[in-house]
Amino acid sequence: xxxxxxxxxxxxxxxxxxxxxxxxxxxxxxxxxxxxxxxxxxxxxxxxxxxxxxxxxxxxxxxxxxxxxxxxxxxxxxxxxxxxxxxxxxxxxxxxxxxxxxxxxxxxxxxxxxxxxxxxxxxxxxxxxxxxxxxxxxxxxxxxxxxxxxxxxxxxxxxxxxxxxxxxxxxxxxxxxxxxxxxxxxxxxxxxxxxxxxxxxxxxxxxxxxxxxxxxxxxxxxxxxxxxxxxxxxxxxxxxxxxxxxxxxxxxxxxxxxxxxxxxxxxxxxxxxxxxxxxxxxxxxxxxxxxxxxxxxxxxxxxxxxxxxxxxxxxxxxxxxxxxxxxxxxxxxxxxxxxxxxxxxxxxxxxxxxxxxxxxxxxxxxxxxxxxxxxxxxxxxxxxxxxxxxxxxxxxxxxx
Numbered sequence: 001x002x003x004x005x006x007x008x009x010x011x012x013x014x015x016x017x018x019x020x021x022x023x024x025x026x027x028x029x030x031x032x033x034x035x036x037x038x039x040x041x042x043x044x045x046x047x048x049x050x051x052x053x054x055x056x057x058x059x060x061x062x063x064x065x066x067x068x069x070x071x072x073x074x075x076x077x078x079x080x081x082x083x084x085x086x087x088x089x090x091x092x093x094x095x096x097x098x099x100x101x102x103x104x105x106x107x108x109x110x111x112x113x114x115x116x117x118x119x120x121x122x123x124x125x126x127x128x129x130x131x132x133x134x135x136x137x138x139x140x141x142x143x144x145x146x147x148x149x150x151x152x153x154x155x156x157x158x159x160x161x162x163x164x165x166x167x168x169x170x171x172x173x174x175x176x177x178x179x180x181x182x183x184x185x186x187x188x189x190x191x192x193x194x195x196x197x198x199x200x201x202x203x204x205x206x207x208x209x210x211x212x213x214x215x216x217x218x219x220x221x222x223x224x225x226x227x228x229x230x231x232x233x234x235x236x237x238x239x240x241x242x243x244x245x246x247x248x249x250x251x252x253x254x255x256x257x258x259x260x261x262x263x264x265x266x267x268x269x270x271x272x273x274x275x276x277x278x279x280x281x282x283x284x285x286x287x288x289x290x291x292x293x294x295x296x297x298x299x300x301x302x303x304x305x306x307x308x309x310x311x312x313x314x315x316x317x318x319x320x321x322x323x324x325x326x327x328x329x330x331x332x333x334x335x336x337x338x339x340x341x342x343x344x345x346x347x348x349x350x351x352x353x354x355x356x357x358x359x360x361x362x363x364x365x366x367x368x369x370x371x372x373x374x375x376x377x378x379x380x381x382x383x384x385x386x387x388x389x390x391x392x393x394x395x396x397x398x399x400x
Contacts, residue, residue, distance in 0.1 A: 039285045039324050045274040048244070048264025051186035052278045054288050055194050055250065055257040057364070059322035061282045069168050069183040070263050073238030074111065074134045075246050076176030076184070078192050079157045081130050081236075084123065084142055085200040086160075093146070095124035104150075105140040110177055113138040114215045125214060127203070131236065132212035133219040136175040143174040150174050161188070164195055178242050186261040189248050193235050193259045197250060207234030207250075224272040225249055232279070235259075237271070245271040251279050256288040256322075289328055291356065292319040295371060298354070299335055305386070306343030306374040313337060313351055316369045323358050330359045337368060345374045 042062040049065035087093045098120040106117035113135030115121050121141065129138035143153035150173055157171040166188035172179040197204055210221050225232040231251040238246040244264040251258055260278045265271040292298065294317050300310040313335075323331065337352035345351075352368035 043277045043281050045262060045277060046265060046270055047262045047274050049186040049261075050263070050274070050278060051190045051261045052282050053190055053194070053259055054282075054286070054320075054322040055197055055259050056318075057288055057320045057322040058194070059363070061258070061286055061322070062278060063187065066187040067168050067185050069185055071178065071182060071240060071243040072169075072176055072184040072189065072263075073240040073243035073246060074176040075189055075236055075238035075248055075261075075263075076171065076174070076182065077130050077134060077139055077238075078189065078196065078236050078248060079161065079171065080139050080142065080153075080174045081127060082192065082196050082200075083146065083153075083156065083160065084127050084130070085196070085203045087146060088123070088203065089200050093123055095122065095127075097123045097145075099123060099126060099141050099145045101137075101141055102144055105137050105144060108136040108140045108175065108177075110136040110175065112136060113212075114217050115141060116215070128206060128209070128212050129214060131206050132209055132221050133214070134222065134237070136177065139174040161192075164191060166191060176238060176240070178240055186263050189261045189263075190259050193248050193250060193261070196235065197257070197259070204234065207236070208232075222268070223247065223249065224268065225251075225275060228272070229276065229279075237268075239268075247271040247275050249275045249279065251283075253283050255290075256283065256286075258282045285325060286322050287325050287328070288320055288322045289331070290318055290320050291331070291333065294318050297371060298368070299337060301337050301341055301351075303345065303374055304340065304342050305376060306345070307376070307378075308374050311341060311345060311351070311374055312371040313368050314371045315354065315366050316348065317366075319354070319356070319364075319366050321356055321358075321364050323363065327358060331363075332357050335368060343374045343376050345370050347371060347373045 048070060049068050051066040052062040053060050101115045101117055101119050101121060103117045111134045113129030113133045115137050126138045126142050129135035140150055143150045147153035147156055153174050154171045161169045168185040169188045170181055170183055172182040208226060210226050212219055222237040231253045232249055234250045235248045244266060245268055246263040248261045258279055260275055262271055262275050265274055292315055294315060296314050297312045299313045301313060303309060303311045334355045341351060347370055349370045350367050351370055354366045354368055355362060356364040
């Protein structure tokens with residue numbers, strides 16, 4: 001007669017055990033916090049300064065002594081090449097224009113393209129010689145062709161450095177040969193590389209070429225990463241005894257492009273390895289997302305006194321943000337649109353600001369612009385809107 005209570009007790013215990021087992025995963029899930037993206041400290045490099053940024057969003061991912069003024073050596077030729085590309089883009093010169101090689105250009109020491117005095121060389125050959133062979137002779141030749149001499153060309157280089165916001169850069173020559181008044185910084189060189197890539201993409205492929213042959217002399221590109229990493233496609237190396245070894249590089253993986261600058265390493269191998277560390281860190285722990293496309297309508301605020309009542313508002317360029325991987329769900333955008341917008345309005349007029357946040361951190365701001373023009377309405381429309389606006393403001397928008 002006592003077996004039944006015992007059996008009942010066992011059955012109740014078994015049911016209770018099953019219920020606990022079913023409930024355990026839920027209780028465990030509640031007890032353990034959701035995994036978060038863990039980003040290690042940025043790598044420390046065997047170099048004097050370095051800088052890493054996303055080419056599209058402009059977000060700085062890593063920097064160290066990024067504004068220190070250092071001798072740039074042949075990284076100077078990035079600006080020399082940029083000015084050639086600018087003149088090509090503007091139609092002031094063509095790739096087939098012939099450049100007379102002066103004795104001054106021919107005698108320039110250091111790395112050479114091996115052009116010969118008295119000959120004529122087309123611009124496209126000289127551009128390759130500057131970028132791939134790091135030819136000092138080619139750099140002086142284009143400086144003389146574009147500005148009449150290396151000194152006035154250096155003045156032109158400095159004007160464009162100021163225009164591009166390169167605040168810690170000064171040029172004294174077109175080659176990078178040692179000069180006490182020639183200096184640049186890792187940040188400035190990265191910014192210049194960004195303009196080379198984005199401003200004149202039609203010429204960027206040259207920076208990825210591994211060899212250049214001129215006058216029966218075949219020279220390799222000194223950027224070793226072009227052989228080691230298929231995603232690397234530029235840009236330029238530099239070396240002098242004073243500057244050490246430097247490299248400005250860029251790589252693209254999927255839809256993300258990074259640009260790095262490393263200055264003051266102690267060998268060709270070191271500059272390649274230290275640059276690879278930077279790029280690998282950036283690609284592994286960050287991603288770049290396109291939030292909004294240029295011209296997308298983000299809001300349609302009320303317009304007063306116009307031939308239309310609503311204005312299409314958006315951004316005048318793609319909005320891209322670089323964030324730690326797996327945190328894109330924490331991105332939010334806030335539109336701060338100017339109150340009481342009045343006609344007339346021209347397409348492109350600034351009407352507000354978009355603020356992008358990652359959690360509580362502001363990671364970017366972009367201007368909001370009118371995507372269309374709105375003319376003034378007729379007299380009756382303007383009078384009607386004036387009355388409407390008065391009562392709308394009076395009662396907090398009830399008449400909208």
